[in-house]
Amino acid sequence: MRRTAERINYHHSYSRKGCPYDNEGIESFHALLKKEHVSQRPIYQTFEEARRQIFSYVQGFYNNHRIHSALAYLSPVEF
Numbered sequence: 001m002r003r004t005a006e007r008i009n010y011h012h013s014y015s016r017k018g019c020p021y022d023n024e025g026i027e028s029f030h031a032l033l034k035k036e037h038v039s040q041r042p043i044y045q046t047f048e049e050a051r052r053q054i055f056s057y058v059q060g061f062y063n064n065h066r067i068h069s070a071l072a073y074l075s076p077v078e079f
Contacts (some may be wrong), residue, residue, distance in 0.1 A: 032066075033057070 005011075037057040044050035064077050071079040 029062075032062075036066075 033054070037054065041053065044053065065075050067073050067075055068079075
């Protein structure tokens with residue numbers, strides 16, 4: 001896997017042992033996505049339906065209207 005990453009000029013993110021904070025942002029996003037969107041919906045019938053619904057949530061709500069503590073409790077649009 002390392003050779004493949006080097007061949008395509010991909011740089012993997014590693015943190016030092018015992019430091020979980022490098023993935024903190026994306027893990028927080030995934031938790032919110034599951035809590036605010038995925039668990040509120042019926043089971044997706046197809047992968048394409050899931051992709052469209054999640055894209056709609058991210059672009060229509062999360063990126064435009066949801067407040068973020070890292071942005072002084074403003075939405076990205078307001079910030």
